[in-house]
Amino acid sequence: MLEISVLRDDKNRVKEGLLKKNVRESDIESVEVIISLDDERKQTQTSLDNILSELNVLSAQIGDLFKTGKQEEANVLKARVNDLKESSKTLETRLKDIKDELEEKIISLPNIPHSSVPVGFGAEDNEVFKLNETDMPKLPENALPHWELAEKYNLISFKAGVTLTGAGFPLYIHHGARLQRALINFFLDEAANAGYMEYMPPILVNKETARATGQLPDKEGQMYHCEKDDLYLIPTAEVPLTNIYRDTILQKEVFPIKLTGYTPCFRREAGSYGSDVKGLNRLHQFDKIEIVQIQHPDFSYETLMDMVAHVESLLNKLKLPYRILRLCGGDMSFGSALTFDFETFSAAQGKWLEVSSVSNFETFQSNRMKLRFKDQDGKMRLAHTLNGSALALPRIVATLLENNQTNEGILIPEVLQKYTGFDIIRS
């Protein structure tokens, strides 16, 4: 959620930013509406406060009159009080309406992109920030896509997943299951070594939690919702991890706060059925290790690059070819100010697959969740929040299977061998 003070003080930069995010012209004009609504809010608040103030004075007087036995004088004042209460109720209702409308308007505005974000509408406009093809494989002639490898080596059954649940819920088997566990442990260990504190959060969250990180109301339809208890299955560990610090005033020099956690992630992926859903390419349930940092605003962009470097080191250790994209305004998520996507090259499919997304949200999330700190002057300020996948498993598995296939079997990267307990998967 954008800060109203920023809208007021930096109106043109906000409008340009919204334009870069391809917000509709009519919605950009809501900046003006928000400012005038806020003026009205202030005015109404002041009128209400004045009435309440007078009510407080009168009540005290009535109390005194009662004590000195002057019933009649007290009754005169009571009449006046009743009038004032009428007006205050009207103003209260009015104020609530204004606040609701203001909230609705401002919460529907996305974050303003960082100045380095390229202009563009979709994936084709993203900037290739870095390309690393040193680990590009030479595949055998009869190379198979991962869904065929999964079947051939009995690693994953998509069919059984359909039986148990439905499409997009694969069943991992034997070495396939073991590989999942190995990757989870590897990623968590790497994060711990990089100074992230490990958490194991709940994977069902309430409305307020989902709202604070920006999933609600923007992505309502993309989350699984348990209606009976009004809880949401998390689409990413970012949601519970960041919310650990909801409604917090941080003390002194605690920055940066570094958190990590493994969770399954659940996404309805409504409306995304199409070409890219084969095998592990797009799932309703998948496993992911998330890294989150909470940082002082002055250092959040250094932190973003630090997180990018961490993700890069994982891909290097796994010896996967990858590229890093700086997302354009149109392809960025709602709350992000700057996002780097990581893609690995899945050689048998001949496709780049997104395996991580690392973003700086600046104050967009912290404003919603009131995550603050006191700066040098004792002034209350919003902290910056950042997060990234490190990493999401399915497409890593897809790439590993495809890129490491040989005529003898599928080779396990050296760094994973102590976690899997085997160095090759044979049929």
Add this chain to the structure above:
RNA sequence: GGUGGGGUGGGUGAGUGGCUUAAACCAACAGUUUGCUAAACUGUCGUACUGGAAACGGUACCGGGGGUUCGAAUCCCCCCUCCACCGCCA
């Protein structure tokens, strides 16, 4: 799920309708003093909105929401949550 008891500032904890402007203590911060650590003393010490150049004011907030009353931390209703016991259970 049932019954009972709780939820007050960073912490402990007083407060059962107006003397509360939420006491007191601890912690924290600043200053004074003493040969160091420390102690003592003095002062500061919540959040949000709002008026003001500032000084300094106004309003709201005692788990959340609603109600009674001229007036609510205090009384009533609903919800959340913690503790104890019972029931069920991995």
